[in-house]
Amino acid sequence: MTHSTRPRAADNGTADAPGGAPADAPDLDLHELAQQLRVDSVRAAAEAGSGHPTSSMSAAELMAVLIARQLRYDFSEPQHPGNDHLVLSKGHASPLLYAAYKAVGAITDEELLTFRKRHSRLEGHPTPRLPWVDVATGSLGQGLPIAVGMALAEARLAEQPYRTWVVCGDSEMAEGSVTEALEQAGYDRLDRLTLIVDVNRLGQRGPTRYGWDLDAYARRLEAHDWHTVQVDGHDPDAVDAAYREAVAVTDRPTAILARTVKGQGVAAVADREGKHGKPLPDAHSAVAELGGRRNLRVTVRTPDAPPAQAAPAASGDAEPDGSAPRLPVYERGARVATRDAFGEALVAVGEAHPEVVVLDGEVGDSTRTRAFAEAHPERFFECYIAEQQLVAAAVGMQTRGWVPYASSFGAFLERGYEFVRMAAVSRARINLVGSHAGVAIGEDGPSQMALEDLAAFRAVHGSTVLHPCDAHQTARLVATMAESDWLGGVRYLRTLRGATPVIYDPEERFPIGGSKVLRSSDIDEVTLVAAGVTVPEALLAAEALAADGIAARVVDLYSVKPVDTATLREAAARTGRLLTVEDHHPEGGLGDAVLDAFTDGRHALPRLRRLAVRELPGSATPDEQLHDAGIDAEAIAGAARELIASD
Template identity: 70%
Template sequence: MDAEGLAALARQLRVDAVRAADAAGSGHPTSSMSAADLGAVLLARHLRFDFDRPDHPGNDRLVLSKGHASPLLYAMYRAVGAVDDDELLTYRQLGSRLEGHPTPRLPWVDVATGSLGQGLPVGVGMALAGKRLDQLPYRVYVLCGDSEMAEGSVWEAVEHAAYNHLDNLTLVVDVNRLGQRGPTRHEHDLGAYQRRLHAFGWHTIEVDGHDLDAVDRAFAEARSTVREPTAILAATRKGRGVAAVEDKEGFHGKPLKDTAEAIEELGGRPGIRISAQRPPDGDRPKAERATPELPRYDLGDEVATRNAYGEALAALGSARGEVVALDAEVSDSTRAEFFAKAHPERYFECYIAEQQLVAAAVGLQTRGYVPYASTFAAFLTRAHDFLRMAAVSRAGINMVGSHAGIAIGQDGPSQMGVEDLAMFRSVHGSTVLYPCDANQTAKLVAGMADLEGVRYLRTSRGEMPVIYGPDEEFPAGGSKVLREHGDDDRATVVAAGVTVHEALKAADLLAEYGIPVRVVDLYSVKPVDADTLNQAAGVTGCLLTVEDHHPEGGIGDAVAEVFSDGRPAPRLTRLAVRNMPGSATPEEQLHEAGIDAEAIVAAVKLLVERVVAP
């Protein structure tokens, strides 16, 4: 496309952005208009993408990090014929694929954006896949706004990209000076961004974002730069092309008042259709797939579930070449190091950057990989927004939180994950698993690979006795009844992880008092095994949940929800971590919190209203 055609395409993108927002009665046309020249040059001159084959392994990737500028993206799709004019005007309407912020409901969108500061971290994951795994020459383009450059997650990604020499990654910053409520921190000072990015090891290019020839040269320079990611810093004007709104405050997130006049000022409605460049032929390496030979542990052995996680993951990696592992510089504790040693080419060290950890996992899964990302359960709370957006992206990722609960002992409350079950249960479509022994852990690790959505496995620091045989099966949504005396059971104790062993001790003590109880290992906290719980409630009439977690949002709530449909509910009591722990031994922690065997015995006696002296 020649210079005249390129200018016409840019005008069309602006017009279509204005039209889409006008049809919706909402949206962000001015943020789209500032980046229209950048989008036109990229689409017509540099992006290699087969829109008829969005799964083509050689396709370049485009992430619109400033997701509120979705009218620009949809206008680009119309320009290549992927979206027709009728669909463009369904923008933001019920049932439309053209949502207010892009999501993978569209086959050309890899990940959902809109929560600012996430596009570049996810793009880093995609670029890592291209560089280290796919070994294909596709490029990853991320278009972000200047406002989101204030997000800490952006700088986690900036450093990670430079450290890994991701020269297949191009960041395009639309520096349009204006945020939602007024000027951005650095306004049009491109040097402020350049100095920061250069200090992190990026190649930077400063351009007038409305000079089509300069933008074209910048993209070409980015493609020819080696061993450094490139940032194109483009000075633009919000609302470009319409004098009433150009570079003026007060128009963020609003349709233009006089659409017809704005379209006329922009040059009318050209009917340009273009064909994007085809990606080069090529395919990613074929991943081997076989049944994993999982580790097997003998009954009575003392094994930490974190150890079983690492050993099982290494075994899974040997059987399935699409499995990858990531960790946040605690792999010696999470035991992800077992995978790293067995499969170093598929291990990604993210250092202490939990947002980048989750984002890289999301990026890798867009390329067909099955990521397992691990760190301490407590620190995953830092990445909650990335987990929330992973669900919006329909992403399939496996998260593993080790050192969960107060049972870690002397490290104290800053290291104790006691909110993680609630956090992951609240994520849409998630699966939450909490094993109590090594064989159970190994089976759950393998099973997670074939589940959908965000999957979470909670592992423990301390060694625990193996109570299941290596051939036992543990499907998601299931549970195991470990103690049962038939209709004589007076109460049901529901536990998971470390508290399963406390519940078993308590059951033995209660049997000596003549109080038979049922013990349920609720290893699947979400989805929960409602049938087993209903059956237990029908027999015993009393349920006691015991969890190494805060009472809000954990196992107790998961069980209570089973009986929230209006049917007669059993008597339900919860034991959970209600105190603020200090430093103490694991045994002391469980006792102080009132979730050990002694506390279970006392609670059951009160629950069944029967006290029998020893």
């Protein structure tokens, strides 16, 4: 990836007044504000009977100075393009975030005390149920990687500059995903990204790896081309100076390493082990020790007015006209790999939709995203071999209104699976594309084969799972993933390495949740249900069965989730027998998706047999792999005969 060359506008923190404070801001005692945040954190956790007040108390000055002196945000307009982003990566410290929302007037004290209660917006860990929360946090090690995606969008794509602030804990610095993020941010010199590390020494069960050794953290960060500032995290003036120093750095990201005390301000819990994740034992006394309740109000600076034209312009020579993308057309009967169709369709979709961005994990030659990189280079992002950062960056970019496609081998995307799970909690809309699926990739062997991906992505809340079998179907589904505002959540498209025959016309439509009946008659005795590479195998099997006088229906179940229950139930009613075949392990894939169509208690379960990859494959040609796995045309026809004969 090339480094950003977009001219840098005057940054927040220096444009309004010395020290970064709003020019008309009243003098605010930052120590008192920090104490208010502590008191409200203690009160919220006490009312809930659970929570993490000590983790909130350590970062009180860090949050107080940030909202009072540096943050630029219009709480009445959360989607303002100039708003800064504040990501609380240590999401268990949510009482601190909610106390800050109260201090800026976004929520009331009454709502603050609904923390962790049924139907409250103030969940145990923040989620976008609150309009000022971009992404769900709480799974440690995710905030910084997602923030890198936000900062990448600012550096390469945004018309109006903004800063991204991340508050994380010292424990999560051990996560490999944090290392991936540090490297990506340092390499791309994301100077408007500031990481605030709350180094409070204590983790969930005892001391952290480095304790209060700020130099240890600094060495690690500086090795990844970060500027670092070490500071006493309980000195508001020092914290303010550190933030201003971060704002002044314009050639790399900055990390504030703040030495703090967990449970600061209350002797009974300060720097004490065994106090994590619990309300304070005597909240009333703790509030008194902290100086009692306060009701200070912070006026947060708002960003500049939005630019006259906030929407991104399309790249290339053509101007977007709102029409459908000019998708590639293939000759019927030709053999085309669905990964090739994906790459070519992505270029067309990117031309028609300037909000589309593409990310890849250093396999663009294989996934075919290289075509997009050549056609729309300013909207292509190379994340290298860092699949957690790949998925996280996509999540971060979609918070800014971009439509990301993130691509890698299907097997490698599974490394970022925890980010996929949390993307669903974040209500994120991301398109993930996994190539080289199944044993059909051939000689590379099992380490490269995605054989669990359908199950993994089907299990994600609100996900859509698509597995096209030919080039035209792939192209249409790629376009649908970009154009369907109603299609929320995580969308996964599975593509194939090898070529498959083009069986559909270019005008064919493939609605989400649909299927295609490719062969049927009034005398069908069995239904063959397939997707991807097993569709042409099922068609060949149906021809072989027809030669034996057996009529077989063939269903292309390209939408694995949501599944076309109506077509499956009709096929079961007419043929009485279903045979599913998939290039995937039997657990959780196509067969289970079909089975789920009959578990509502109102529809009889037909006679069902499932063909899948049940043995660990080795190296062989694609045809040999399909044969050895028992999912080729010969095996399908044989299984169908056995199913019929077993009556």
